[in-house]
Amino acid sequence: MSPVHDFVVIGGGIVGLATAHSLLERYPDARLLLLEKEDAPAKHQTGHNSGVIHAGVYYVPGSLKARLCQAGNRSMVEFCERHGVTHEVCGKLIVATKPEELPQLARLEERGRQNGLDIVRLNAEQVAEVEPHVRAVAGLRVRTTGIADYPAVCRVLADLIQAGGAELHYGTRVTGLDYGAEGHRVSTTRGEFSAHYLINCAGLHSDRVARLAGTDPQSQIVPFRGEYYELRPDKRYLVKHLIYPVPNPDFPFLGVHFTRMIDGSVHAGPNAVLAFAREGYRKTDVNLRDLTESLRYPGFQALARRNLKEGAAEMWRSFSKAAFVHSLQALIPEITAGDVIPAGAGVRAQALTPQGGLVDDFLIVKGQGALHVCNAPSPAATASLEIGRYIVNRLPAFAHLASHQTRPQADVSPTRQDVTA
Template sequence: MYDFAIIGGGIVGLSTAMALGSRYPDARILVLEKESQWAFHQTGNNSGVIHSGIYYKPGSFKAKFCRDGSRSMVEFCQKHDIEHDICGKVIVATESQELSRLENLYQRGLDNGIAVQRISSEEVKEIEPHVSCVGGIRVFSTGIVNYKQVCLKYAEIIQKQGGDLRLNTKVLQISPSGKNQVLETNQGSFETRFVINCAGLHSDRMAKLGKANPQAKIVPFRGEYYELTPEKRYLVKTLIYPVPNPDFPFLGVHFTRMIDNSVHAGPNAVLSLKREGYKKTDFDLRDFAEVITYPGFWKLAAKHADEGIQEIIRSFSKAAFVRSLQKLIPEVQTADLVPTHAGVRAQALMSNGSLVDDFLIIQGDNSIHVCNAPSPAATSSLEIGKAIVNQIPQESPLLETAVKN
């Protein structure tokens, strides 16, 4: 019998287990992950950026958790000797009509309590000599890290706390058993007093198994990247982002220096025809049918038709992808880029066609379901874990048992 069972071994599931072990050191805690390693999906295929929180609506979970998370993540890395670099980034306007949006973003950064600075095109060139722009913002707190290494440290800490970590264990069913719940898996059954669903790309399905309403459907978007060849890495010193279109849910193609010193360019964002579809050819009939028959998807597609078409073109045309990058760095040529691994973003979509633009955490019967935690969830993971633990009903008999065990 376990006190808490966490479904999902990505960075949010592991951070939650670690926070539980810290709050309730005598509780029996179980983490179930269907893959053979931790951080296999979203966490292990992201850009490795420690985000500042500049983009998010003031007062939102994303804004608060990301701002606080960027600090706590750096402190965690320092404490545990995990390689990271607070290199900062620049967000640049490449055309004069983008300057008003750049100013709005600067003000949002101030509203979110982030260290930001307006800089001229000349000052941008002092930081990133190869960028072409008409103005920019410098964001000082942005950094880079390998989140897989962070997750391995989380797992190590959970084990030291006495937690039970199970890989290759896929949850197939959730069944009530009196006041408890039984998780039926491919490795047998596990009974627990409380379930926390951090299943990422499958979080909506897992919520339904637990008889909870996820309030939205996960629609997978594949982020496709290229990588600069080693001899062209000099073109990028830190991180270079365009001014995002506030009406479009993605940030646009940008340059990211990774912690291993490689430089990734992208992402191009397209609908994935499989929830774990990292290749253009990946296809799953169930995943595809769920999206294509969901009214919310067609409403979203109609709203963003022009941008969506451009994303599809860039997906199949390297030349079009390169032209987007040349708006930031004109020197970049087609031969300077080679394909690299893609990621898949688990984005919750409402039936009315609106994207869930904040973290979505839902209470169930003796359960909590994290039904939307895309970027900046990795940056925010320590804060999300603490917030989930704080949402466990304090009057629950479970807590008395967990403390006494």
């Protein structure tokens, strides 16, 4: 067994790396170990997302998501500027394409203003000035939304962590956890490690890691694949910013939209379908354990029953390019099937309660000598630096490290809307 570490962080996505970075900011002399099962950081959710720096317009005012997203919108831009990571604060449009969507657009505008965002209401003519090819009756312009190269952010964080003295072990999958008087014994595919305190940022497998540690998150990760098309290079002029529809309040996902990526490409999507594997980026990816767990879980069964019509439409879009393009034409009517080509897909790790409710906020569960990040979907990348600081502020005092602390980060006080435990 290796020498005892002060902290072990499980997961080398952006949340795990940001948490490790925050730990070293608070405790620069800490013996820190980060374990990642892949051969490099950001191989899953972080490396497959759309790269958006969210402003926080959708989230319940006062919720952890809303507060950490707003703070993260600022700190992520600052981090990118400081470390030379490619990014752009380009803004986005949320548009109502028919009159019956106007009340929901107004509610979204009010929520954004409650969250303190810079939002401008646009009429149809003003929408056309910003995005000439969009058909809409009204819209909201959210100026502080941006895009960033999140894998590059992760590479910078990994370099900073290693420069701070931490150990990063790639290709190291956790297979067992045992907690005792001396702390955690962590069994992996590359031997055993030990640590006084454990932080679980395992993303798609976070609920399983929590249960390995003897903690019940009272939810289960169900993976949803989001599939994308992208505009052909000669059609990229159709989209100048980020373009989103008014979300359907009865469906838990945002609907297909257009995202200008940091490399200049324009992605269209995603849909939202059950992935047949937690790392199922292709339709043909099937993991029997993952699929059986999802289908047998009462929470997924309840969610599927409530959203049967919408779920069937999402599945149809997965197999029908014509149906996918038809959804895109609601925003940009002149797009044709010949204008788009298949792009990659991502998998969202969504925690569901046994009753079928989507855990709508970040979920951080306390265990024995541990904290488990058991729900961190979008906007987790945007908020990652703030999630890391929030976690560090929730840790118990470590007397043997206290004399070496840097100045503490400002706390983000919990509210009644928090779903942290």
